[in-house]
Amino acid sequence: xxxxxxxxxxxxxxxxxxxxxxxxxxxxxxxxxxxxxxxxxxxxxxxxxxxxxxxxxxxxxxxxxxxxxxxxxxxxxxxxxxxxxxxxxxxxxxxxxxxxxxxxxxxxxxxxxxxxxxxxxxxxxxxxxxxxxxxxxxxxxxxxxxxxxxxxxxxxxxxxxxxxxxxxxxxxxxxxxxxxxxxxxxxxxxxxxxxxxxxxxxxxxxxxxxxxxxxxxxxxxxxxxxxxxxxxxxxxxxxxxxxxxxxxxxxxxxxxxxxxxxxxxxxxx
Numbered sequence: 001x002x003x004x005x006x007x008x009x010x011x012x013x014x015x016x017x018x019x020x021x022x023x024x025x026x027x028x029x030x031x032x033x034x035x036x037x038x039x040x041x042x043x044x045x046x047x048x049x050x051x052x053x054x055x056x057x058x059x060x061x062x063x064x065x066x067x068x069x070x071x072x073x074x075x076x077x078x079x080x081x082x083x084x085x086x087x088x089x090x091x092x093x094x095x096x097x098x099x100x101x102x103x104x105x106x107x108x109x110x111x112x113x114x115x116x117x118x119x120x121x122x123x124x125x126x127x128x129x130x131x132x133x134x135x136x137x138x139x140x141x142x143x144x145x146x147x148x149x150x151x152x153x154x155x156x157x158x159x160x161x162x163x164x165x166x167x168x169x170x171x172x173x174x175x176x177x178x179x180x181x182x183x184x185x186x187x188x189x190x191x192x193x194x195x196x197x198x199x200x201x202x203x204x205x206x207x208x209x210x211x212x213x214x215x216x217x218x219x220x221x222x223x224x225x226x227x228x229x230x231x232x233x234x235x236x237x238x239x240x241x242x243x244x245x246x247x248x249x250x251x252x253x254x255x256x257x258x259x260x261x262x263x264x265x266x267x268x269x
Contacts, residue, residue: 006039006042009028010041010042013028013029013042014045022052022053023049023053029045029046030046044062044063044079046062047063047079047080048063051079060084074100074103074104074107074110077099078104078107081100081113085113086197088194094117097114097117101114107137109138111133112131112134114126114130115128115131115133116197116198145232145234146235146236146239150227153225153244154179160249161177171256172255175221175222176223177223178224179226180226181228182228183195183199183224183229190204198229199229200229200230200247201224201226203251203255204222205221205255225244230244
């Protein structure tokens with residue numbers, strides 16, 4: 001593949017990623033690798049597209065091969081670090097983020113990643129420093145998050161439940177609502193593959209479709225909202241309140257047995 005072809009493919013796939021068309025980007029990158037030759041730049045885009053499509057474990061080998069072929073590409077190491085983080089391999093993610101920053105000290109993605117890893121480790125000082133650096137280096141990609149007190153946050157979540165029809169509220173009787181800063185390791189690990197540490201909410205328990213009327217002695221259902229993840233998903237107070245409401249309704253949908261297609265049809269996916 002000559003440079004002109006490579007540049008054209010890069011632009012086409014990157015445009016798909018910017019438009020949120022991650023599955024189309026995956027397909028185009030795979031086709032290019034199979035038909036046009038194995039170029040590390042296209043393999044990098046495949047890894048990024050897989051990551052955007054919610055498949056970090058599939059992204060890791062693509063990005064590992066890219067960094068093997070171009071070991072001084074800071075952005076590729078940062079993308080690999082994000083893939084490892086989202087696959088819950090936090091130790092490897094930290095090592096990869098450090099390497100990315102040695103190669104590119106002003107790489108906002110790597111500073112953001114290192115901040116999130118520090119947050120999970122309880123290192124508040126480093127968390128604030130790294131996340132502030134990411135915001136300063138790339139304020140459009142990493143704007144200052146909206147913040148609420150835990151009490152305010154819980155009020156918004158409970159108000160979303162109160163808006164529901166009475167019959168749905170009755171169904172939720174006995175479902176506990178918990179607010180955590182981010183998902184704890186044991187919640188993430190209680191799934192195969194592990195859940196994404198950036199998830200906004202989680203329903204734990206059995207949906208109504210899976211439960212027998214004769215069941216007894218099972219653990220009560222619980223709904224978790226992850227406050228810092230949600231705060232980072234919004235740039236205004238209204239956006240945050242809307243995102244909390246959507247997340248609450250999304251998780252309730254899981255309790256009611258709705259699948260992802262059902263949730264998308266209701267604007268909750």
